[in-house]
Amino acid sequence: MRSLSLYITASLLACSVSAANTGGNKKFPDYSMVLIGGGLQSCSSANTRACAEPDVFSEAAKSADVFSLSAANLNNIASDSFWSSERAIEQQQTLALLQFVRSRLTTERVSERELVRLWRSAEIEIDGIWVSGRENYNQLSDRERDFVLDNLQVMAIAPGNTNRRSQPQRQKEYANLAKTSDAFSVELYRKIVELAQQVAGPTRKPRLLVVTASGRDPYAAVDFYTNLFDEAGAEVSWLPINAAYRAAQQNRVDNDPSCAQLPQYLAAYHGTYQRERIYPDLMQQQMTFCQQGSEAAVEQIRRADAIFINGGDQSLTLQAFRQEDGSASAELKQLQSMLAAGQIIVAGTSAGTAVMSGASYAGRNTPMISNGDSYNAMQFGAFDLPAPKPGCDKDQSCSNGLAENHLTFTSTGGLGLFPWGVLDTHFSERGRQGRLIRLQYDTQTRFGFGVDEATALLVGFDTAENAPEVKMAVLGAAGVYVVDNQNTVAEGEGSAAAIRGVTTHYLTRDDTLEIKDGVLRTRFAEWKFAPSNTQAPMLSSGELFERDNYKQLAHLLCLTQSRKADGKAVKVGQGHQISLYKDHSSYTRQGIFRLQDSEVQYCSYRNLMMDIQPVL
Numbered sequence: 001m002r003s004l005s006l007y008i009t010a011s012l013l014a015c016s017v018s019a020a021n022t023g024g025n026k027k028f029p030d031y032s033m034v035l036i037g038g039g040l041q042s043c044s045s046a047n048t049r050a051c052a053e054p055d056v057f058s059e060a061a062k063s064a065d066v067f068s069l070s071a072a073n074l075n076n077i078a079s080d081s082f083w084s085s086e087r088a089i090e091q092q093q094t095l096a097l098l099q100f101v102r103s104r105l106t107t108e109r110v111s112e113r114e115l116v117r118l119w120r121s122a123e124i125e126i127d128g129i130w131v132s133g134r135e136n137y138n139q140l141s142d143r144e145r146d147f148v149l150d151n152l153q154v155m156a157i158a159p160g161n162t163n164r165r166s167q168p169q170r171q172k173e174y175a176n177l178a179k180t181s182d183a184f185s186v187e188l189y190r191k192i193v194e195l196a197q198q199v200a201g202p203t204r205k206p207r208l209l210v211v212t213a214s215g216r217d218p219y220a221a222v223d224f225y226t227n228l229f230d231e232a233g234a235e236v237s238w239l240p241i242n243a244a245y246r247a248a249q250q251n252r253v254d255n256d257p258s259c260a261q262l263p264q265y266l267a268a269y270h271g272t273y274q275r276e277r278i279y280p281d282l283m284q285q286q287m288t289f290c291q292q293g294s295e296a297a298v299e300q301i302r303r304a305d306a307i308f309i310n311g312g313d314q315s316l317t318l319q320a321f322r323q324e325d326g327s328a329s330a331e332l333k334q335l336q337s338m339l340a341a342g343q344i345i346v347a348g349t350s351a352g353t354a355v356m357s358g359a360s361y362a363g364r365n366t367p368m369i370s371n372g373d374s375y376n377a378m379q380f381g382a383f384d385l386p387a388p389k390p391g392c393d394k395d396q397s398c399s400n401g402l403a404e405n406h407l408t409f410t411s412t413g414g415l416g417l418f419p420w421g422v423l424d425t426h427f428s429e430r431g432r433q434g435r436l437i438r439l440q441y442d443t444q445t446r447f448g449f450g451v452d453e454a455t456a457l458l459v460g461f462d463t464a465e466n467a468p469e470v471k472m473a474v475l476g477a478a479g480v481y482v483v484d485n486q487n488t489v490a491e492g493e494g495s496a497a498a499i500r501g502v503t504t505h506y507l508t509r510d511d512t513l514e515i516k517d518g519v520l521r522t523r524f525a526e527w528k529f530a531p532s533n534t535q536a537p538m539l540s541s542g543e544l545f546e547r548d549n550y551k552q553l554a555h556l557l558c559l560t561q562s563r564k565a566d567g568k569a570v571k572v573g574q575g576h577q578i579s580l581y582k583d584h585s586s587y588t589r590q591g592i593f594r595l596q597d598s599e600v601q602y603c604s605y606r607n608l609m610m611d612i613q614p615v616l
Helices: 010-022 071-077 086-106 110-123 133-139 144-152 183-200 224-233 243-250 259-270 279-292 294-302 312-319 329-342 374-380 433-443 549-559
Strands: 033-036 123-126 128-132 206-212 236-240 305-311 345-349 368-371 407-410 421-422 447-451 454-459 470-476 478-483 487-490 498-508 512-516 519-524 539-541 564-571 574-595 598-614
Touching: 033 183, 071 086, 071 236, 086 123, 086 128, 086 133, 110 133, 128 133, 133 454, 183 206, 183 224, 183 305, 183 345, 183 454, 183 470, 183 574, 206 224, 224 236, 243 259, 243 279, 243 312, 243 454, 259 279, 259 312, 279 454, 294 329, 294 539, 312 329, 312 368, 368 421, 368 433, 374 407, 374 564, 374 574, 407 433, 407 539, 421 433, 433 447, 433 478, 433 498, 433 598, 447 454, 454 478, 470 478, 478 519, 498 512, 539 549, 549 564, 549 574, 549 598
Parallel strands: 033 345, 206 236, 206 305, 305 345, 421 447, 539 564
Antiparallel strands: 033 454, 123 128, 368 407, 447 478, 454 470, 470 512, 478 498, 487 498, 498 598, 512 519, 564 574, 574 598
């Protein structure tokens, strides 16, 4: 039997072969990984815009977070242990503005939307100087704003809790897949459960674990995902592993995990506060889980048929599953072993996809991307450093000389479950082609895979004699951008780097690819055909990496007889020129696909070449 562990890590070989053998001749699922690019839209009580019809949920379902500007909550914001001395003015202005808002409130509790509206519209005089709420709000970094909102948030109480003697019940967010208007999102969620059913067999519901470790607030999405996958047909449990849990397991007191310090660890690692007040039941559940230790967590994973990791920050997920020294935790080792044996489906969205990169391929470590945009990537290159915090430019808290949009990566990789190349997400929608190509160039990584929103890269393993080491397929609304650096020629460093002959592919719905012996082969879906458009327009874009401009330009090049398209990524006279062009090896195929009320025109291409050079 061919073991996936050959392509993950040599240290995993023994345990993966053992796990595969204990499974006998059990057939692998069609695909073992579902890697989604983010951007899923699901009907929920907190996101009714994604519902196909109004009034799907009753008033008992949570529709929004709730906030209170009580004296105690405002006093928490005044904590000098959080605000640096350099930000004392912003601290004082924030408090004064919020106290002004409190004096104008006619209700004890407000939604976040209403709170922010009142905050931004406030204007007060402090020591003879008029202070604008809009300016104050915009001047705060993401970290500072999150701290303020966390301390003002209170538990959303379910209606009917009128008995003062009884413990108030927390209001929960509910989802409804059947009423979701985005058919592609529904399709992807159901695909995860369908594959999990292949692992579970026909006699019972598949057991699925939800991990919310990527979230800054790891409790916020628990109700949503557990309810959603229950609707999709799975038996769902929350696996309360996150960076705070890992810290408690490693920092032991009298040989026991320091679970009592979970709130402090949440503040230190996640930058989230007062969660025991907002989600008392979930905090207690994690406390009990933490006290039981990693053995209980491993057993919970062992019994699962699928595991799903949410979006947010992949660096947080990495801290949840790896020890401080970078070694795999017992929970990660269990996942690696089961994936290698075809005993579990591993799925993720956004950060939950990006974190899968890692281990080694073709003798080189596969890095995990952690931050950055395409313009800064091309100008300054990639840095093997911790990602800067969002908004750190505002409060001067960026470290290591980085700015908040610099390209960063982890050279040792993420979870190491996908060794074939770098995984990137929200790809075409955020113009991330430049940052992926630059990271591959700087780290000499051959393959990169950029997954679009509401789209999944399905990854499978075949144990037949001459099967490829990995097979992949595309499902969903858009596509997967694949970069092959094998024949790339480059020179220069930093903003002077010129990168030529980059081979790119864009695979859309039902297209497949496989890798065998270092060769990547693609196959277009049978329902796609060669474009018949005889036009050959001049194609160009002045802001290639803004929004989805790159995708749109490449789409036109794909559909027409034009041989070349030009683009620029230039700011204040600095940047790069980019040329996309077809050569003798380039192929394009188009087709229209209909799913319920949605109709999408796809255009896939193979071997579309790219040259990047600095603007002189």
